[in-house]
Amino acid sequence: MNGNCFELGTIQAFLDGETAPDLSLKVTNHVASCDNCALLLAESEEQNSIVFSALDREFNSLVPTQRLWNRINESIAVEKSHTPFLQKIRLALLAVIANPSLAVAASFLIVFSLFAVVWSLRSDIANDSLAAAATAPLPLPMFPAVGSAPIAAVDNLRPASPAPLKIEVSNLSPEKLHKFVTNANLKDSNNRPKPQYLVDRTPRETALEYLPGEESYVKTISDLKQNIDARKDNILNPSSRVAYERDMAVVNDAITKMKEVVRKNPKNQSAKQVLYSSYQNKIDLLNSVAEREELMASLK
């Protein structure tokens, strides 16, 4: 460097903006008065322009940087995937153990789980042994006879599978049957013998068959009777009560007899007529008690 001239490195740093402000001011003042340094600065700028123009694509593009980050992330993911499972558990346990309260809760949970597992295993083992002992000699069919009458004769059976129906009488003794029923392993569905028939225990519909118009009579009588029965002791004096009960018995007897006749021969119009007449008598009888109460109340 001649005199106060700066070195090439300092000129390059000045061009790159890496010099301190004081030094940048000195370089600027000096270059203004020194032709050599000005020439050097110009050359350096020319060189920089050539280099930057050549490297402009690399400097101005983010692709290499993004690609680099992608590679970095991929490398991290691959590394994580290659981490062993036990190591993961170990790390998780270490994180749990770092919190004392979580550690205590986890220990209780582990002890309880172990206890439950042991208990269930013991029960299963006991049932398996009993079932094996009980089911070994049992043949099909599933519904053996009790006494002389087969169950199939008294129950509604429906086939459990599309296989053809087969109903036979079993030769098992009642004691064996009892053992079979009481020792059956209900949990082990795989070892349980499949039923050939299922017994339909749903209650049958017991809807009463009424004659046309009979149901309204029955309902009316039921409603009236419900109202009257609770109060008839207060409404009727003893003599009236005796007469009422006697009449009610007569009517009920007539209804019962006629219902039986109509049930035997539903086309008997004469019996139906008497039956309806008896129903009406019963309604009138019940109504008379209500009317009596009403009249007594109106006269108070």
Added chain:
Amino acid sequence: MLKHFNQIGILLCLTEISVIGVFGQSEPPRPPKAPRIAIISKIPPHAKRFPAIYSGERGTSEKSIAVDPNVEMKLCVLEGKLEINGWQRNEIRVFVKNGSGIVLKALEKSEPSGKPVWVRVTRGATPESQSGPATECLSGENIEIDVPMKASLNLAGRVTETTVDSVKKVTAKNVGGNIVLRNITGGITASTHEGDITVENSGGQISLESSTGNILAFEVSPGQIGDLFRAKTNNGAISLQQVDHRQIEANSISGSVLFNGKFLSGGLYNFKTSNGSIRLTLPHDSSSTFAASYGFGSFNYDFPLKVLTENTSDGGKNVVATMGGGDATINLTTNSGSIWIKKQ
């Protein structure tokens, strides 16, 4: 001396102990009372007529009011013998012997005449007591009322013996007691829960109902075409004599139904009983069609009936038969009773 005191002391102690032992112990248990034996009277319920009870009021009252001839009178009676008669005067007179006071209230007056057309008879204070009435219903040993012959009556009674004669129309309801109606021209509605109903020489639409009493109607005729005669009792008998209605319904549960008269051409007659018998006494020239359903009962007749259909199966017996031209229709229904058709 001390020895004597000791002896006396010991004696006193023994005496005290014995006294306490005798009187101090609890009273010996009394022998159990013999159970009361319920005596059930064999008298039929409806035989109990006018009650012996009486309120004790001893006043005798009489009041009258001038009314419209077509007046309607409303009255309730707690207890007493009630007699109502129609007379020629346009006036209501009420007389109570040994009973409550009387108040006559005019509820409505006639526009042209200004006289009451709707009157209510209520209870007033007795002359002696002057105390306010606790109820609006009359009571007394005898209650006599005179009303115009065209009057209509609306009566209600608890325990009354009611007799009505010579008025236009009667509506009467009784809890207990007989009802006797005579010469009622414009229709009758009468019901009693314990008692008989008798209707004589009356007309119009008639409805009679008794719970435990008999129903008797004779010389009864309709006021106009289509008037219905209806009689119903639970365990009493129904007796109809010379009832000239074209439509009759008579129904008893355990009593009998008796008809003595003639069936009019085109008439409809229904006689029903559950446990009793049906007896028809008819003139020899009757013209009717009988449809009899007699369940477990029997069907008998004195006439030469022409049997159209007959079913003799037990419980469902029925027969359809005609007599003469078969103009009137007679339905006879019984469950276990007998049906008789006899000549007059």
